[in-house]
Amino acid sequence: MNGRLAIGIDIGHTNLRAGLVDQTGAVRDVIRERTDISGGPEGVLEQIVRSAELLRGKHEVAGIGVGIAGQCDIARGVVRCGPNLFWPDVPLQQWLNEEMKLPVILRNDVVMATVGEWRYGAGRGCHELVMLLVGTGIGGGAVVNGKLLQGATGCGGHFGHISVQMDGPLCGCGRPGCVEAYASGSGLATRAREDPCLSSSMLANTLRLDGMAVAQAALAGDPLALRLRDEAATALSSAVSNVINCFNPQRVILGGAVLNGLTQLFDLTVRGAMEQCLPSHRDHLEMKNIELGDLSGIIGAASWVHYPL
Amino acid sequence: MNGRLAIGIDIGHTNLRAGLVDQTGAVRDVIRERTDISGGPEGVLEQIVRSAELLRGKHEVAGIGVGIAGQCDIARGVVRCGPNLFWPDVPLQQWLNEEMKLPVILRNDVVMATVGEWRYGAGRGCHELVMLLVGTGIGGGAVVNGKLLQGATGCGGHFGHISVQMDGPLCGCGRPGCVEAYASGSGLATRAREDPCLSSSMLANTLRLDGMAVAQAALAGDPLALRLRDEAATALSSAVSNVINCFNPQRVILGGAVLNGLTQLFDLTVRGAMEQCLPSHRDHLEMKNIELGDLSGIIGAASWVHYPL
Numbered sequence: 001m002n003g004r005l006a007i008g009i010d011i012g013h014t015n016l017r018a019g020l021v022d023q024t025g026a027v028r029d030v031i032r033e034r035t036d037i038s039g040g041p042e043g044v045l046e047q048i049v050r051s052a053e054l055l056r057g058k059h060e061v062a063g064i065g066v067g068i069a070g071q072c073d074i075a076r077g078v079v080r081c082g083p084n085l086f087w088p089d090v091p092l093q094q095w096l097n098e099e100m101k102l103p104v105i106l107r108n109d110v111v112m113a114t115v116g117e118w119r120y121g122a123g124r125g126c127h128e129l130v131m132l133l134v135g136t137g138i139g140g141g142a143v144v145n146g147k148l149l150q151g152a153t154g155c156g157g158h159f160g161h162i163s164v165q166m167d168g169p170l171c172g173c174g175r176p177g178c179v180e181a182y183a184s185g186s187g188l189a190t191r192a193r194e195d196p197c198l199s200s201s202m203l204a205n206t207l208r209l210d211g212m213a214v215a216q217a218a219l220a221g222d223p224l225a226l227r228l229r230d231e232a233a234t235a236l237s238s239a240v241s242n243v244i245n246c247f248n249p250q251r252v253i254l255g256g257a258v259l260n261g262l263t264q265l266f267d268l269t270v271r272g273a274m275e276q277c278l279p280s281h282r283d284h285l286e287m288k289n290i291e292l293g294d295l296s297g298i299i300g301a302a303s304w305v306h307y308p309l
Numbered sequence: 310m311n312g313r314l315a316i317g318i319d320i321g322h323t324n325l326r327a328g329l330v331d332q333t334g335a336v337r338d339v340i341r342e343r344t345d346i347s348g349g350p351e352g353v354l355e356q357i358v359r360s361a362e363l364l365r366g367k368h369e370v371a372g373i374g375v376g377i378a379g380q381c382d383i384a385r386g387v388v389r390c391g392p393n394l395f396w397p398d399v400p401l402q403q404w405l406n407e408e409m410k411l412p413v414i415l416r417n418d419v420v421m422a423t424v425g426e427w428r429y430g431a432g433r434g435c436h437e438l439v440m441l442l443v444g445t446g447i448g449g450g451a452v453v454n455g456k457l458l459q460g461a462t463g464c465g466g467h468f469g470h471i472s473v474q475m476d477g478p479l480c481g482c483g484r485p486g487c488v489e490a491y492a493s494g495s496g497l498a499t500r501a502r503e504d505p506c507l508s509s510s511m512l513a514n515t516l517r518l519d520g521m522a523v524a525q526a527a528l529a530g531d532p533l534a535l536r537l538r539d540e541a542a543t544a545l546s547s548a549v550s551n552v553i554n555c556f557n558p559q560r561v562i563l564g565g566a567v568l569n570g571l572t573q574l575f576d577l578t579v580r581g582a583m584e585q586c587l588p589s590h591r592d593h594l595e596m597k598n599i600e601l602g603d604l605s606g607i608i609g610a611a612s613w614v615h616y617p618l
Contacts, residue, residue, distance in 0.1 A: 073589060151590075152437040159554075161554040162555065163547050
């Protein structure tokens, strides 16, 4: 064995990933599953514990870092709104600590992914960094003055809940016009379902109308899917410009299954955001895709165990 | 004499203030004038030098801190878009240094005001703070992890250029729907001038249709002015919620001549922003008015000379 190991867990709305990660950020072993919310938070806990025990095996493990889609109250180690948005306050940190007898650190999933990309991926060496991941939901993270933005209650960086249109579609958070309502997988699916043109779209016959279905339809030239893609790009460009104007970052990292899976969405977003942000913020700005694929979250979460923030 | 003195200069679109400030943040002397842009940047430079020389008198002064409305390139000490928005790149830092033979520090006006409120006003003791000032324009500043947000090029905190409506009114920055286009003094005036109901409003007969005229008309119950106030409150609420969701601050400081001068705008904005932001961000959040009145900017700018950031 060379060096300590830690377990990183990344619990998204759709996918659950668990990995055994060393002190250099290298992933020694990884487990990928669908997030199974049918058993409620206790069911997801079991899923996590099963994966973590498998990864631990006979290894000595220093601790577990968990990133979860939702708002985390870090003072209490509680997930306020978990993957299905209807969980009550879930004391996930304590539960997992009792099950595994290991120290547990809990944060939002995209905050953990930001840590991963910052330390080992597209954000290496950055002093001023922002990141947005567009998947089933939209999350974010930021590094300011060379330190992770955590905020007063550990919830900094919820860029998915930037409203770009005061009379826009209602978001799951209760507010109109959040970029998540336009451009996330769940937002795209809801908009497709509610669109008057659905019946003449190939999406009408889709068994599972989700973000990936919209991406496939867009690739096949479906007019509804392409219009939703364009609206998502416009909303994302506006949200990313807002983040740039607020933070004046040196680098913006964009990624996620929807941003990289929906045809041209990445390029349209980068172009739109660059056009709209303030000139003083544009000149020294780089926009990049993530480098660690779907492993940013587990790498970031495990690295937090090795090197606390 | 007790302690060193520094000069703080605050150059807004409308008002220019200069003050002699000691190391405790106390203002020993202050000069208030209208910003006179008729002579271009050189004319404003003369105005600054005249005020600064008057304040210096026979005192020993450690340096000059300048906050100016616009985008500052701190690497070059240049104002990219000054008060009238049509200035070319102005090397104000160098000009002023040559005229006064004193060290000069240059930043955006509301960033300087944020420093003032953080160190001596409504933000004292805050680790996570954001501030928005609504005057002729809208500016902002933030403290993250106990340090001032400066950003990659010194331009962090341009919260006036958060777009809240993708098809909203065009902002001076070239982008549609910035909160500055709705709620700043200049935005309110432009919206009044372009409104089809102007002819039936008391604003039709106003000699100088600016933010203060809208405020006076609203106080007199003018329907157009009250509608513009409501629209400004809605836009501000959305922008402030966006900032809260991004930064997760412990405190939000709001102020400025328009926010405090337009009847009920402050209360409507606070209520709207609190309703819209994420629950996890709301619970431990305080929203306050500024405490240093129109002196935050000069106090912050001078304090930067005393205690560099």
